[in-house]
Amino acid sequence: MNESELVQLVSPEGERVRHPDYESSLGVDEIFGFYRDMTIIRRICNEATSLQRQGELALWAPVQGQEAAQIGCGRAMTEKDFGFPTYREHGIAWCRGVPPLNMLRLFRGVSQGGWDPQHYRFSTPTIVLGDQTLTAVGYAMGIQKDGTDEASVAFFGDGASSQGDVSEAFVWAASFDAPVVFFLQNNQWAISEPSTLQTKIPLYRRAEGFGFPGIRVDGNDVLAVYEVTKRALENAHEGGGPTLVEAFTYRMSPHTTSDDPTRYRTDAEVEVWKHRDPIERTKALLVREYKYKNSHFEEVREEAEAIALKLRDDLLSLPDPDPTFIFDNAYAAPHPLIDDGRRDMIELGVSSVTS
Amino acid sequence: MTTTSLTMAKALNAGLRKALENDPKVLLMGEDIGKLGGVFRITDGLQKDFGADRVIDSPLAESAIVGTAVGLAIRGYRPVCEIQFDGFVYPAFDQIVSQVAKLRSRTEGVYRMGIVIRLPFAGGIGAVEHHSESPEAYFAHTAGLRVVSCSTPHDAYWMIQEAIAHDDPIIFCEPKCRYWEKGDVDLDNPGRGLFEANRVREGSDVTVVAWGPSVKTTLRAAEVAATEGRSVEVIDARSVAPLDLAPLVASVKKTGRLIVVHEAPPTASMGADIIRRLSEECFYSLRAPGLQVSGYHTPYPPARIEDAFRPSVDRILDAIDRSMDYGL
Structure with missing residues (x-):
């Protein structure tokens, strides 16, 4: 990585870094708030991974290593903004106010979504990666037509950047000057494929070819991600059109609980990124600059622990939906095959034996 | 009863015009549908009367036509997508099957996918490859979608309006070889519902x-x-x-x-x-x-x-x- 290409405001050791275009606007309470967010979301992720290992979740997509990218972006988003995530945006979901239990409903297998997307102004996860970038652009075109100063945010990664839909989204966003921020988390790995297979140039530079600005930010520096995203969103709010923000980060965890990263990457590589850990970096800044003590951090740890335990209890008492739930929202208006299916299922009774 | 004789192309045009007049949330989007009025002239004159903001000439990307329609529908609009020819719908197939058809169900009824995808379909006009296909079964197979087809100017006029007003996504198959055939259109009474034989x-x-x-x-x-x-x-x-x-x-x-x-x-x-x-x-x-x-x-x-x-x-x-x- 060419360090000069990347906006960084705090070094991995927790020291301030000067940047010609960006400086942090945050006070200590906000920085500590970000530390709290990151710690809690990592704890939620660890609990979810344990629940999967214990057979209580079908799958989990951990976010470990990407907490700064997500909390920095999530906290930069305002009430006015609407996000279109993949299945790994738990940190963003947290910032949008989505309850942790709702984040797990998809992975528990009781829903294909998990929450009311209009209420949180945050869509449910898109699993066919790339599709959601076009949804975000369409939503942004709607914002334009309504003449409001909102923006949409499209979340995707280095892997999905190869999808044709992402290129189409870039074309449309540029052609219509849509108020959208493309928030690309380059976590270096698309399951087993390195980002070098997806691109020959730094991904943020693709934007220039489509006719809008792109910027790379240190995705493990929560202060930098916050400022860069905030400015991109403000630009969109003010009618300045799209921006591609590439948060350069690392997926410390497996792709999902079904993945085995030891088959494709080295321990040495993971070690390098451990030293750039986003939570440790923020903690180092708080200690170095604001003399925060262990008691501050211990308080957050205890809060995170309580949230995780409550999440476990809530998940285990989450009821399965009635099987006829499948018919409830397939269509908005009455449909004969839906009526037939529901009647058949009720008349036959429901057997859990399918094999 | 007001009856007039129209070609199917003109009847569709009149139906789209009514839909644009009746609901400010209705948008038309597609390739060449603005100034040109579409390659079949189905949208002739509509951009002039309703503006480029509502009758949108789109870049050449079918997946994006449908994919952005999804975002517009989430925002409360009623997009009507024109796919130029049947055989060009496949780049949008993923968006139709994975998003348009499933988002209402996935969000447990929160998202309304009131989207119409117009397909000039089937053969009979002496066209080159990919311009004469009948892909209706692909879409009929997918739960979440509805598929309709008009056979007369009267039905074209009414069915397109009813499809646009409907809250489910509809694949609207237009028999392009009948576009230029005239028939009586009763402008007061559709005669039957959209989903009735x-x-x-x-x-x-x-x-x-x-x-x-x-x-x-x-x-x-x-x-x-x-x-x-x-x-x-x-x-x-x-x-x-x-x-x-x-x-x-x-x-x-x-x-x-x-x-x-x-x-x-x-x-x-x-x-x-x-x-x-x-x-x-x-x-x-x-x-x-x-x-x-x-x-x-x-x-x-x-x-x-x-x-x-x-x-x-x-x-x-x-x-x-x-x-x-x-x-x-």
Whole structure:
């Protein structure tokens, strides 16, 4: 990585870094708030991974290593903004106010979504990666037509950047000057494929070819991600059109609980990124600059622990939906095959034996 | 009653105009639909009257036409996407199947996917490859979607308006070979609902079900059959998915014979599905197996020989003969 290409405001050791275009606007309470967010979301992720290992979740997509990218972006988003995530945006979901239990409903297998997307102004996860970038652009075109100063945010990664839909989204966003921020988390790995297979140039530079600005930010520096995203969103709010923000980060965890990263990457590589850990970096800044003590951090740890335990209890008492739930929202208006299916299922009774 | 004579192209244009007038959330989007009025001129003059903000000339990317329509629908708009030709819909297939069809269900009813995807479909205009296909079964197979097809200017005028006002996503199949044929349009009364079949000819010997371009061909065959003493009942399905089954069941119980006519290939087709369902519903009334008159299981042929692929009057008459020959 060419360090000069990347906006960084705090070094991995927790020291301030000067940047010609960006400086942090945050006070200590906000920085500590970000530390709290990151710690809690990592704890939620660890609990979810344990629940999967214990057979209580079908799958989990951990976010470990990407907490700064997500909390920095999530906290930069305002009430006015609407996000279109993949299945790994738990940190963003947290910032949008989505309850942790709702984040797990998809992975528990009781829903294909998990929450009311209009209420949180945050869509449910898109699993066919790339599709959601076009949804975000369409939503942004709607914002334009309504003449409001909102923006949409499209979340995707280095892997999905190869999808044709992402290129189409870039074309449309540029052609219509849509108020959208493309928030690309380059976590270096698309399951087993390195980002070098997806691109020959730094991904943020693709934007220039489509006719809008792109910027790379240190995705493990929560202060930098916050400022860069905030400015991109403000630009969109003010009618300045799209921006591609590439948060350069690392997926410390497996792709999902079904993945085995030891088959494709080295321990040495993971070690390098451990030293750039986003939570440790923020903690180092708080200690170095604001003399925060262990008691501050211990308080957050205890809060995170309580949230995780409550999440476990809530998940285990989450009821399965009635099987006829499948018919409830397939269509908005009455449909004969839906009526037939529901009647058949009720008349036959429901057997859990399918094999 | 106000009746006027219009081509199907003009009727669709008038229907789209009404929809734009009636609901400010209605948007048209597609390639060349603005200044040019679409390659078939279905949207002729609409951008001039409603503005480039509502009649949107889109970049050449079908997945994006549908994908951005999804975002616009989430925002409360009612996008009407024009896919220039049937065979160009496949780049958008993922967006249609994975997002348009499923988002309402995925969000447990929160997102309204009130999107219409207009497909000028089927053959008969002497076009090059990818301009003459009948992909309705792909979409009928996908839960969450509805598929309809108009066969007359009157239905075109009303069905497009009803489809746009509907809260479910609808694949709207327009028989392009009928675009320039005139017919009476009753501007006051649609006559029937969007998802209702229409018995267009009464008969007693055999029931023939068709939709879109095949309805007229079937009616011609029925006239010829009548000269041979055969009484053919013709039903325009109109809604391919869901099917309006009750009138089909009533007809087949009466005639005991069923033929389905469509341009798509026969395998896993809507014809096959209609025969399956009526075999079950009308088992004890059937005097012959249900038959299909369809395209062949080949890619659509070059234009000079397309008439050998499409269901013709002769092939429909042959199927009527074969059905009657069972003699049960």
